[in-house]
Amino acid sequence: MSGAVLAFVEHAAGEPDRLSLEALALARGLAKHLGAPLDAVVLGSAAEAAAARLGGYGVGLAHVATDARFDEYAPAAWAAAVREVIGVRGPAAVVAAGSERGNEVLAHVAARLGLPMSANTIEVNPGESWQLVRQRWAGSLLEDATLDAPVRLLSVAPHAVAIDPVEAAAPAPTITRFEPEPEPADVVARVVSREAKASAGVSLSDAKVVVGGGRGVGSAEGFAKLEELAGLLGGAVGGSRVVTSLGWRPHADQIGQTGLRIAPDLYIACGISGAIQHIVGCKAAKRILAINTDPESPIMAVADYAVIGDLSTIVPAITAEIERRRASA
Amino acid sequence: MNILVCVKRVPQTGGRIVLTADGQAIDTKFLGHTVSPHEECGVEEAVRIVEKEGGSTAVLTLGPAAAEEQLRDAMAIGIDRAILLETDGAEWDPVSTAGVIAETIEAQEAANGAFDLILFGNEAADTGDFQVGVRVAVALGRPIINGIKEIWFSDSRREVLARREAPGGGWETYDLPLPAVLGVKEGLNLPRYPSVPGRLRAKKKEIERVPLGASPSGALGLGAGEDAAGADSPIPGPTRRRLRLPAEERTQAEVLGQGPEAAPAVVDLLQRIGVLAK
Ligand SMILES: Cc1cc2nc3c(=O)[nH]c(=O)nc-3n(C[C@H](O)[C@H](O)[C@H](O)COP(=O)(O)OP(=O)(O)OC[C@H]3O[C@@H](n4cnc5c(N)ncnc54)[C@H](O)[C@@H]3O)c2cc1C
Numbered sequence: 001m002s003g004a005v006l007a008f009v010e011h012a013a014g015e016p017d018r019l020s021l022e023a024l025a026l027a028r029g030l031a032k033h034l035g036a037p038l039d040a041v042v043l044g045s046a047a048e049a050a051a052a053r054l055g056g057y058g059v060g061l062a063h064v065a066t067d068a069r070f071d072e073y074a075p076a077a078w079a080a081a082v083r084e085v086i087g088v089r090g091p092a093a094v095v096a097a098g099s100e101r102g103n104e105v106l107a108h109v110a111a112r113l114g115l116p117m118s119a120n121t122i123e124v125n126p127g128e129s130w131q132l133v134r135q136r137w138a139g140s141l142l143e144d145a146t147l148d149a150p151v152r153l154l155s156v157a158p159h160a161v162a163i164d165p166v167e168a169a170a171p172a173p174t175i176t177r178f179e180p181e182p183e184p185a186d187v188v189a190r191v192v193s194r195e196a197k198a199s200a201g202v203s204l205s206d207a208k209v210v211v212g213g214g215r216g217v218g219s220a221e222g223f224a225k226l227e228e229l230a231g232l233l234g235g236a237v238g239g240s241r242v243v244t245s246l247g248w249r250p251h252a253d254q255i256g257q258t259g260l261r262i263a264p265d266l267y268i269a270c271g272i273s274g275a276i277q278h279i280v281g282c283k284a285a286k287r288i289l290a291i292n293t294d295p296e297s298p299i300m301a302v303a304d305y306a307v308i309g310d311l312s313t314i315v316p317a318i319t320a321e322i323e324r325r326r327a328s329a
Numbered sequence: 330m331n332i333l334v335c336v337k338r339v340p341q342t343g344g345r346i347v348l349t350a351d352g353q354a355i356d357t358k359f360l361g362h363t364v365s366p367h368e369e370c371g372v373e374e375a376v377r378i379v380e381k382e383g384g385s386t387a388v389l390t391l392g393p394a395a396a397e398e399q400l401r402d403a404m405a406i407g408i409d410r411a412i413l414l415e416t417d418g419a420e421w422d423p424v425s426t427a428g429v430i431a432e433t434i435e436a437q438e439a440a441n442g443a444f445d446l447i448l449f450g451n452e453a454a455d456t457g458d459f460q461v462g463v464r465v466a467v468a469l470g471r472p473i474i475n476g477i478k479e480i481w482f483s484d485s486r487r488e489v490l491a492r493r494e495a496p497g498g499g500w501e502t503y504d505l506p507l508p509a510v511l512g513v514k515e516g517l518n519l520p521r522y523p524s525v526p527g528r529l530r531a532k533k534k535e536i537e538r539v540p541l542g543a544s545p546s547g548a549l550g551l552g553a554g555e556d557a558a559g560a561d562s563p564i565p566g567p568t569r570r571r572l573r574l575p576a577e578e579r580t581q582a583e584v585l586g587q588g589p590e591a592a593p594a595v596v597d598l599l600q601r602i603g604v605l606a607k
C-alpha cells in the first residue's frame with residue numbers, strides 16, 4: 001500500500017486531454033494534503049509521450065501500458081489495466097476526468113472491485129473519513145458527502161477545477177511499464193470503426209465564441225442570422241434543448257446538462273431563457289451576453305451583459321456593424 | 330427482440346432549485362416529475378425497435394409509488410409492460426440500486442425469457458452517478474457501452490451496432506453480441522408525444538409491483554452503514570450528508586442597450602474583450 005493518489009490520464013496521440021489535466025490538479029492537491037506521491041496511469045502506444053509531459057503537473061511516477069491494443073477504446077479492458085495498477089500500487093484514491101471515458105472506465109473499475117464511486121467530484125477533504133463535494137443535476141446542485149472505502153474512486157466534474165500552470169522546470173516522471181493482458185470478455189465492447197468529423201469548421205467545444213439560440217430564434221431558418229454572426233467572429237453556433245427537440249438544430253449542437261458543456265471566451269445567448277439545465281452547460285464561459293426580449297428572464301442573473309429586444313433585428317444589426325467597421329478599417 | 334428500459338423519476342426543476350429546510354432533498358411541493366431526456370430517448374428507441382423487429386418491451390423503475398406516473402408515460406407511447414420496485418420514497422444509493430435491478434432482471438428473465446437488449450440512460454438527471462448501468466451489466470456478465478446516439482442491428486440480428494460521439498469530434502462504432510446493455514443519450518431520436526388513446530390504454534394496464542421498502546444503506550438512503558463494508562460485500566456510498574445550492578457566481582447583467590440601436594455598444598464590447606480585432 002503506497003497510499004498514492006493515482007490519476008487516470010486520457011490523451012490524444014500523446015497530448016494529455018484538458019479534462020484530465022483538470023483531474024490532475026484535483027489529484028495533486030489531494031496528494032499534497034495526504035503527503036502522498038502522485039502517480040499516473042496512461043494507456044496506448046503514445047502513452048510514454050503523454051506521460052513525459054506530466055512532470056510539470058506534479059506526477060512523480062507514471063505507469064504506462066504501450067501495447068497498441070490499448071490504442072482503441074475498450075472501457076472494460078482499460079479498466080482492467082487500471083485495476084492492475086491498483087493491485088500493484090495500493091493507492092488511497094484513483095482520480096479520473098469526468099469525461100465520457102473517464103466516468104465509464106471508473107464505473108467498470110468500481111463494479112469489478114465492488115467499490116463505491118463518486119462521479120463529478122469538485123472537492124475532497126481527506127481525514128478519518130473523507131468529506132467530498134460532488135455535483136448533482138450537472139452542477140445545479142451540490143452534494144456534501146462522506147466516502148469511506150479502501151480505495152476512493154473519484155471522477156472530477158468538467159470545468160470545475162482549474163488546470164495547474166505547468167512547471168517547465170519540473171523533472172519528467174519516472175516511467176514504469178506494465179503489460180496488462182485483458183480477458184476476452186473485456187474487449188467485447190470496443191471501438192470497431194470510426195468516422196471523422198463531418199465539418200471542418202471550429203467545433204462547439206473548442207470555439208472561443210459561441211452564439212447560442214433558443215426558442216426565441218423562432219425557426220430553423222432563423223438560425224441563418226446566428227450562423228452569419230458566428231462566422232464573422234470565427235465562432236460556432238449552439239442551442240437550447242427546445243431547438244434540438246423541435247428539430248431546428250441537430251442534437252450535437254445542444255448546450256446543457258444533457259448536451260455539451262462549453263467554456264468559450266464569450267457566449268452570446270439569443271432567445272434563451274436561462275433554465276438551470278442550460279446554464280450548467282455554459283456557465284464556464286468567461287463572459288455571457290444575453291439578447292432577450294424579456295429583461296426579467298433568468299438568463300439576466302447569469303449574464304454579464306445584455307441587450308433587450310428582438311434578436312431577429314438585433315443579431316443582424318451587430319453583424320452589419322462588424323462589417324461596417326471592417327470595411328472602414 | 331425483447332427490450333427492457335430502466336428509467337428514474339426525478340423532479341422537473343425549472344429556473345431554480347428550492348431545497349427542503351433540512352437540506353436533504355429538493356422541495357417538490359410545486360414541481361411536476363419526469364425522467365431524464367436520455368431515458369425518454371431510451372423508451373422511444375425500444376418502442377421503435379419492436380415496431381420494426383417484433384418482440385416486446387418492458388420498463389422498470391426503482392422509486393416511490395408515485396413513480397407509477399413515469400411508467401404509465403412510457404406505456405402511453407407504446408411500452409408493453411411495467412415493473413415498479415417500490416421504495417419508501419427515500420433515495421437509494423447507486424450500488425444498492427444496481428444490485429436490486431440486476432436481481433430483478435434475472436428473476437424477470439427466468440419467468441419471461443431473456444431481454445436481448447437492456448437500455449439505461451447515460452446518467453440519471455438528478456444524482457448523475459454515471460454507474461448504475463455499468464454495475465448492472467457487470468453483474469449480469471453482459472457487455473455495455475454508454476453515450477449511445479444511434480442503434481442498429483446486424484443482418485443476423487445476433488449483434489447490436491451502436492455509435493457515439495468520439496472525443497474531439499466524429500463518431501465511434503461498437504459491435505456487441507446480444508444480449509447486451511447500452512447507456513443511451515438524448516439525440517438518439519426525437520421521442521413522440523403520447524396519443525390520447527395511448528394514454529387511455531396505459532391507464533388500464535397492470536403494473537407489476539415489487540415492494541422493497543427502505544434503502545438497505547441507511548436512513549439517508551445513499552450510503553453505507555459501517556457494517557456494509559465487509560471484506561467481500563460491495564461498499565455502498567458515498568453517504569450524502571447535505572444538499573446545497575452552488576454560490577451565485579454572477580450578478581445582474583450590464584444592459585448595453587435596447588434593440589438594434591445597441592449594435593455599436595455590442596461591437597465595442599467585442600473589441601474590448603478581444604474576440605474581434607480592432
Ligand atoms: C433533466 C433535464 C435536462 C435538460 N437538459 C437540457 C440541456 O441540456 N440544454 C437545455 O438547453 N435545456 C435542457 N433542459 C430543458 C430546460 O429546462 C429548458 O426547457 C430549456 O433550456 C428552455 O429552452 P429555451 O431557453 O430555448 O426556451 P424558453 O424557456 O421557452 O425561452 C425562450 C426565451 O426566448 C425569449 N424570446 C422569445 N422571443 C424572442 C425574440 N424574438 N428575441 C429575443 N428573445 C426572445 C423569451 O423571452 C425567453 O426568455 C433539460 C430539462 C430537464 C428536465
Ligand SMILES: Nc1ncnc2c1ncn2[C@@H]1O[C@H](COP(=O)(O)O)[C@@H](O)[C@H]1O
Nearest residue numbers: 335336391449450452453458459460461
Ligand atoms: N432508481 C432507478 N430506477 C431505474 N433505473 C435507474 C434508477 N437509477 C438509475 N437508473 C438507471 O441507470 C441510469 C444511470 O444512472 P446513474 O448511475 O444514477 O447516473 C439511469 O439513466 C437509469 O436508466
